[in-house]
Amino acid sequence: MIGALSALWPSRRIPLAWLLLSRQPGRLLVALAGISFAGILMFLQLGFRDGLFDASVILHKRFDADLVLLSPRTMSSIAMAGFPRRRLVQVMADPAVAGTTPVHWTMLLWRNPQTRTTRSILALGFDPGDPLFSDSDLASKANVLSQHGRVLFDELSRPEFGPVASWFRQGRTIETEVAGKRVRVGGLVALGPSFGADGNLLTSSETFLTLVPNNPAGSIELGLIRLRPGEAAEAVAKRLRAQLPNDVTIYTKQGFADFEQDYWRSSTAIGFIFSLGTAMGFVVGCVIVYQILHSDVSDHLPEYATLMAMGYPLPQLLGVVAREGLLLALMGYLPSWLAAQALYGLIRDATKLPVAMDNQRGLLVFAMILAMCLGSALMAMRKLGDADPAEIF
Amino acid sequence: MPTRLRSSEPNPSVSPPPPHQPLPDPAKAAGSAASVAITQLSHWYGQGVNQRQVLDQVNLSIQPGEVVLLTGPSGCGKTTLLTLVGALRQVMEGSVRLFGQELNGATRRQRQLRRRQIGMIFQGHNLLRCLSAEQNVQMGADLLPNLGYRARRDLAREWLRAVGLEDHLNKLPHDLSGGQKQRVAIARALAAEPRLLLADEPTAALDSRTGREVVELLRGLARNQGCSVLMVTHDPRILDLADRLVQMEDGRLMEDGRLLQAALAVASSGSVG
Numbered sequence: 001m002i003g004a005l006s007a008l009w010p011s012r013r014i015p016l017a018w019l020l021l022s023r024q025p026g027r028l029l030v031a032l033a034g035i036s037f038a039g040i041l042m043f044l045q046l047g048f049r050d051g052l053f054d055a056s057v058i059l060h061k062r063f064d065a066d067l068v069l070l071s072p073r074t075m076s077s078i079a080m081a082g083f084p085r086r087r088l089v090q091v092m093a094d095p096a097v098a099g100t101t102p103v104h105w106t107m108l109l110w111r112n113p114q115t116r117t118t119r120s121i122l123a124l125g126f127d128p129g130d131p132l133f134s135d136s137d138l139a140s141k142a143n144v145l146s147q148h149g150r151v152l153f154d155e156l157s158r159p160e161f162g163p164v165a166s167w168f169r170q171g172r173t174i175e176t177e178v179a180g181k182r183v184r185v186g187g188l189v190a191l192g193p194s195f196g197a198d199g200n201l202l203t204s205s206e207t208f209l210t211l212v213p214n215n216p217a218g219s220i221e222l223g224l225i226r227l228r229p230g231e232a233a234e235a236v237a238k239r240l241r242a243q244l245p246n247d248v249t250i251y252t253k254q255g256f257a258d259f260e261q262d263y264w265r266s267s268t269a270i271g272f273i274f275s276l277g278t279a280m281g282f283v284v285g286c287v288i289v290y291q292i293l294h295s296d297v298s299d300h301l302p303e304y305a306t307l308m309a310m311g312y313p314l315p316q317l318l319g320v321v322a323r324e325g326l327l328l329a330l331m332g333y334l335p336s337w338l339a340a341q342a343l344y345g346l347i348r349d350a351t352k353l354p355v356a357m358d359n360q361r362g363l364l365v366f367a368m369i370l371a372m373c374l375g376s377a378l379m380a381m382r383k384l385g386d387a388d389p390a391e392i393f
Numbered sequence: 394m395p396t397r398l399r400s401s402e403p404n405p406s407v408s409p410p411p412p413h414q415p416l417p418d419p420a421k422a423a424g425s426a427a428s429v430a431i432t433q434l435s436h437w438y439g440q441g442v443n444q445r446q447v448l449d450q451v452n453l454s455i456q457p458g459e460v461v462l463l464t465g466p467s468g469c470g471k472t473t474l475l476t477l478v479g480a481l482r483q484v485m486e487g488s489v490r491l492f493g494q495e496l497n498g499a500t501r502r503q504r505q506l507r508r509r510q511i512g513m514i515f516q517g518h519n520l521l522r523c524l525s526a527e528q529n530v531q532m533g534a535d536l537l538p539n540l541g542y543r544a545r546r547d548l549a550r551e552w553l554r555a556v557g558l559e560d561h562l563n564k565l566p567h568d569l570s571g572g573q574k575q576r577v578a579i580a581r582a583l584a585a586e587p588r589l590l591l592a593d594e595p596t597a598a599l600d601s602r603t604g605r606e607v608v609e610l611l612r613g614l615a616r617n618q619g620c621s622v623l624m625v626t627h628d629p630r631i632l633d634l635a636d637r638l639v640q641m642e643d644g645r646l647m648e649d650g651r652l653l654q655a656a657l658a659v660a661s662s663g664s665v666g
C-alpha cells in the first residue's frame with residue numbers, strides 16, 4: 001500500500017503540516033473544537049434565518065394556484081385586507097383561466113379545549129368543493145367541512161392550542177370555541193406554524209362567515225387563479241392587471257411567496273439579527289484559528305529558522321502554514337456539519353420550523369470556514385518573517 | 394576555560410577603518426580549488442556610536458575534505474564567521490568564496506540556494522520536535538533534487554545506520570539522548586550531500602566521551618564524502634581531531650602550530666584523565 005503510494009507519488013514529501021498539528025493532539029483538539037463551534041454557530045444562525053423565512057410561506061407554497069389576487073392594502077399574511085369577490089368572477093372571463101377559488105383569511109381566537117385559554121389562530125375559509133392546496137389529500141378531508149360548524153385542525157400547530165391531534169386520533173369528539181362560536185374538529189391536516197400564525201385551521205366559507213359575522217358581504221382576502229396548461233403565468237398576470245381596476249393586485253404564486261418573505265425581511269430585524277449572529281461565529285472562529293496558528297508558528301520558530309538555514313525557501317515554509325490552515329478547515333467542518341444535522345432535528349421538534357440542511361448552506365458554511373482558516377493562516381505567516389536563520393547558531 | 398578578552402579591544406572608530414596593508418593571503422596561496430576562500434573579511438554590528446567590529450580582515454581558506462577547528466574566547470567573532478560562511482548573513486566587506494562563487498553581494502535567493510550545499514550542525518541539535526529521527530533526516534534528503542520519495546527515505550535510513558541509530562528510526566527527538574540527537578543532526582546535515590559542514594560547538598551539550606565520539610564520527614563521514622568541515626569548539630579534548638587548528642581573538646585569526654601541539658597535549662592528558 002505505502003510502497004504503491006510512493007511509486008505513484010515520487011515527489012512526496014514529509015507531511016510536515018499534518019505532523020506539526022497531530023503531534024500536539026491537545027492543541028489540535030482545542031483548535032478543532034473552536035472551528036467546529038464556530039461552524040455550528042454559523043449553521044444554527046443561518047438555519048434559523050432560512051427556517052423562519054421558509055416557514056413564513058409554508059401556506060403560500062401549497063396553494064393550488066398559478067396567480068393570486070390580493071387587496072393592495074394587504075401587507076402580509078397577518079394583515080390581509082378584503083377585496084370584492086366579483087373581481088375573481090371577472091377573471092374567469094379570460095380564456096387562459098381554468099378555474100378560481102375564493103379564500104377567506106383572518107386571525108381568530110381559538111380556545112384550548114384542555115386549558116380553556118384562548119390563542120390566536122389563522123383561519124382559512126373556502127368552498128369545500130373548490131381545490132385549495134395542490135396536494136390531493138385535502139379533497140377527501142374537505143367533505144367533512146360541508147357540515148356546518150366543522151373545522152380541520154393543523155396537527156403541526158404549536159402545542160399551546162391543546163392536545164387536539166392526539167385526542168382526535170383517540171377518537172374523542174373535540175368541541176371548542178373559535179371566535180366565541182362552537183366548532184367541532186372534523187379532521188386533521190399538516191401545514192405547520194409560521195411567523196405570523198402559531199397554528200392553522202381550515203373551514204368552509206359558510207362556517208367562516210358564521211365565525212366572522214361582520215365580514216363585509218362579497219368580500220374575500222385571497223383569490224386563487226388556475227391557468228390552462230401551457231399558459232405563461234407572467235403574461236396572463238400582465239394582461240389581467242391591465243383589465244382589472246386598481247382595487248386588486250395580482251401576483252404569480254412565487255411572487256406571492258416573495259411578497260410575504262420581503263415583508264418579514266424588511267419590516268423585522270430577523271434577517272439582520274441572524275446574519276449578525278453568523279458574522280459573530282465567523283469572527284470567533286477567525287480569532288481561535290489565528291490564535292492557534294500564530295502560537296504554533298511562534299513555538300516552532302527556531303525549527304522554521306533551522307529549515308531556512310538548511311536551504312528551504314520561505315515560500316515552501318509558508319505553504320506548510322497554509323496547509324495547516326486547510327487541514328484545520330477540513331477537520332473542523334465535518335464535526336460541525338454532523339452536529340448541525342442533529343441540532344436541526346432538535347430545532348424541528350422544538351419549534352416545528354422547517355429547518356433542514358441543504359447543500360447551499362453546507363457549501364456556504366464550508367466556504368466561510370475555509371476563508372476563516374486560510375485568512376488566519378495568512379496572518380500567522382507574517383510571524384514567519386521573524387524567523388532569522390542567522391540567529392540560530 | 395577561556396577568559397573573555399573582548400573588553401581589551403579598543404572601541405573601533407565610527408566608520409569602517411581604512412583598509413590596512415594586505416596581509417599574506419592564505420586563500421591565494423591555496424589556489425581557487427579551495428572549498429572556502431575568505432579574504433579580508435570584516436564585519437560590524439550595530440549603528441553609529443554603538444557600532445562594534447566583530448571581524449577584522451579575516452583570511453582563511455579550507456581545502457576539500459579538510460577539517461578545520463576554530464577556537465577562541467567567547468564573543469571573539471567565531472559564530473559570526475560561521476554565519477557569514479554559511480550564507481546566513483550578508484557579507485559587508487571583504488570576500489567569501491564558496492566553491493568558487495562569491496557571497497559578497499549575493500541576493501537572498503542566491504544565498505538560500507548556496508545554503509543547500511552547506512550542512513549545519515548546531516549547539517542545540519535543532520531537530521524538528523514533531524518529526525521522528527528518520528523524518529528529520531529525510532528533511533535533509535528532501536533537499537536533493539530529482540530523487541523519488543522512496544530513494545530519499547532509503548537515503549535517510551542509510552545515514553541513520555551510518556551514525557549507528559538504525560534501531561531508533563521512529564523515535565521522536567524527545568525520546569533520544571543528547572548524543573543520539575546530535576547524531577541525528579549529523580545524519581540530517583550529511584543527507585543533503587553538502588560539500589561543506591559548519592558546526593557550532595556540537596559537543597557543548599554532550600559529556601566529553603560522547604562528544605569525542607560524535608566528532609570522530611562526523612570527521613570520518615565528512616572525509617568519506619570529500620566534505621570540508623569548519624567547526625567552532627571550546628572543547629580541548631577534540632582539538633587533536635583537526636587537520637588544522639585556527640584560533641581567533643578579537644576578530645582576528647591566528648594560525649599557530651604550537652597551539653595545536655599544546656592542544657594535543659591537553660587532549661591526551663584529558664582523555665587519560
